[in-house]
Amino acid sequence: MTVEFVIYFAVQCLGTGATLFLAYRSFQKRRIQLGDAPTLPQYFSRRSAYWSGIALYCALMVCIYWLLTWQWLSLEPLITLIVSNLRSGEWLDLLQGLDGGTLIPLIFAGLFLFFIDWENPLNPLLILRDSVHDAFAIPTKAAQVYNALMASRLSAVDDQIKSQIADRLLVQSVDSGDFDKSGATVEYKWAHNCLLFDRIQHYADQSSYRRFFNEPSLKWGEICISYNAMSEKVAIWKDAEPHYTKTVLLIKDLDALTGLLCRLLASLIVFGSASENEIWETVKHLGGRVHESHLKHTYKYVLIFTAVTTLGVILGREVSVALHNTILFPDKPLAHFSYTTLRWIAYAIPMYVLPIALVFVARAFTFRQQHEQSDRYYGFYMAMMLMGGIVSTSTATVVLEVTFYHREHFEFLSSFMQHIRWGILPALISGYVAYRMDTPISETEGPIKLFLSGVLRFLGWGAVAVIFMLYATDDLPVEVSNLRFTLVGTAFFVIGLLAAFACFKTTRS
Numbered sequence: 001m002t003v004e005f006v007i008y009f010a011v012q013c014l015g016t017g018a019t020l021f022l023a024y025r026s027f028q029k030r031r032i033q034l035g036d037a038p039t040l041p042q043y044f045s046r047r048s049a050y051w052s053g054i055a056l057y058c059a060l061m062v063c064i065y066w067l068l069t070w071q072w073l074s075l076e077p078l079i080t081l082i083v084s085n086l087r088s089g090e091w092l093d094l095l096q097g098l099d100g101g102t103l104i105p106l107i108f109a110g111l112f113l114f115f116i117d118w119e120n121p122l123n124p125l126l127i128l129r130d131s132v133h134d135a136f137a138i139p140t141k142a143a144q145v146y147n148a149l150m151a152s153r154l155s156a157v158d159d160q161i162k163s164q165i166a167d168r169l170l171v172q173s174v175d176s177g178d179f180d181k182s183g184a185t186v187e188y189k190w191a192h193n194c195l196l197f198d199r200i201q202h203y204a205d206q207s208s209y210r211r212f213f214n215e216p217s218l219k220w221g222e223i224c225i226s227y228n229a230m231s232e233k234v235a236i237w238k239d240a241e242p243h244y245t246k247t248v249l250l251i252k253d254l255d256a257l258t259g260l261l262c263r264l265l266a267s268l269i270v271f272g273s274a275s276e277n278e279i280w281e282t283v284k285h286l287g288g289r290v291h292e293s294h295l296k297h298t299y300k301y302v303l304i305f306t307a308v309t310t311l312g313v314i315l316g317r318e319v320s321v322a323l324h325n326t327i328l329f330p331d332k333p334l335a336h337f338s339y340t341t342l343r344w345i346a347y348a349i350p351m352y353v354l355p356i357a358l359v360f361v362a363r364a365f366t367f368r369q370q371h372e373q374s375d376r377y378y379g380f381y382m383a384m385m386l387m388g389g390i391v392s393t394s395t396a397t398v399v400l401e402v403t404f405y406h407r408e409h410f411e412f413l414s415s416f417m418q419h420i421r422w423g424i425l426p427a428l429i430s431g432y433v434a435y436r437m438d439t440p441i442s443e444t445e446g447p448i449k450l451f452l453s454g455v456l457r458f459l460g461w462g463a464v465a466v467i468f469m470l471y472a473t474d475d476l477p478v479e480v481s482n483l484r485f486t487l488v489g490t491a492f493f494v495i496g497l498l499a500a501f502a503c504f505k506t507t508r509s
Contacts, residue, residue, distance in 0.1 A: 068108060186237060203268045384431050390423070425469070465488075
């Protein structure tokens with residue numbers, strides 16, 4: 001083992017240590033914005049998940065560092081040059097040897113260490129860091145719990161808990177009827193805050209949660225002061241004559257206190273729960289619920305829709321060809337299992353499956369930011385219909401203009417308007433899939449009922465497909481009437497099967 005190698009290995013170890021330190025510090029520096037206050041992520045994740053995320057991110061950074069400095073831009077030539085010239089004492093040769101081949105790896109290594117700790121939205125390493133956060137659901141889970149607590153309805157809270165809250169108040173400011181009033185009233189907002197504070201007290205009595213109450217960013221001291229002050233203010237407000245300005249200011253103060261309470265309580269619930277089921281059980285116990293149906297293994301649904309689309313094209317065309325050859329035009333038979341079937345499959349997948357896949361992506365992103373709770377999100381369904389229509393029409397425009405009309409140069413906007421009719425069915429099925437995601441399968445539904453409902457969806461949506469495809473193919477020339485027949489028949493099977501398989505198993509909280 002040479003001296004050069006030992007020094008080179010020592011430099012690599014120092015660089016590795018610097019990488020680990022900077023990656024660890026960077027991972028902890030990301031702040032989660034809940035309400036108006038940013039919070040460090042370690043307070044919104046179970047300890048095992050958070051430290052697993054740190055370990056993964058640090059390991060990724062070390063691997064990239066070693067690949068960069070050992071394989072891609074090795075520091076070994078620079079180390080060898082420095083050591084050999086220090087031995088000989090030829091300082092002039094050392095300066096002459098510092099060329100691009102020896103300095104560029106050092107520059108890139110320094111830049112890599114700088115980028116690890118550089119807080120900038122365009123920094124690719126920080127984008128990777130945030131992706132690791134998201135992969136371990138560190139900010140996502142916190143945001144979901146926070147939003148569920150903010151929008152909780154106290155009418156769902158157990159009556160025993162309500163009575164306990166009233167008994168523990170120093171100043172009597174909560175009545176039993178306050179829990180059932182409108183969410184915009186002072187009485188309801190104060191009852192909500194009392195419920196949250198009472199639950200936080202449950203954690204405050206346990207020593208294992210002490211660091212949360214000592215963390216300045218979670219503002220436990222400010223919460224206690226504000227809570228005691230609000231108790232007196234609400235009691236005075238209830239005894240006084242109604243006053244609009246005082247009511248508005250009091251509601252503003254109560255909303256600010258609610259945000260602080262929900263932020264602290266969300267951190268305690270997520271950190272203190274042994275499993276995800278326990279998290280949502282605690283949230284439901286406080287009158288909250290998760291407005292999103294959590295779909296499991298969404299990639300499997302995308303694969304299912306891809307397979308269903310392929311099967312629909314094959315069945316639709318072959319059945320249509322069989323009917324065409326036996327009933328309509330036996331003297332002009334069409335070929336079974338021709339190359340046309342493969343082309344139609346390649347065309348149908350981006351037309352139908354790509355918009356559905358984008359529905360999954362948009363749903364995950366949109367509902368992560370959602371604050372209001374509802375059983376149905378009709379605005380989202382309409383947006384998905386619009387998105388599906390744009391994507392599928394764009395696909396039809398490019399494919400048809402290049403392959404069917406054989407135009408190398410065409411004006412996209414005018415062609416888009418001409419082919420918008422082909423995007424109607426994909427738009428409708430995209431909106432329907434988004435709707436079906438909020439209609440999960442009940443555990444009590446038997447296989448026969450599921451099969452019959454799937455058959456009804458197949459027939460109903462197949463009929464819709466026939467109607468719209470007859471309109472879309474109305475201007476096809478007479479000499480290609482067989483093409484119109486097979487297109488309509490294929491659409492019947494594709495749309496019918498997609499609707500029949502739009503059936504999701506979800507976990508509701």
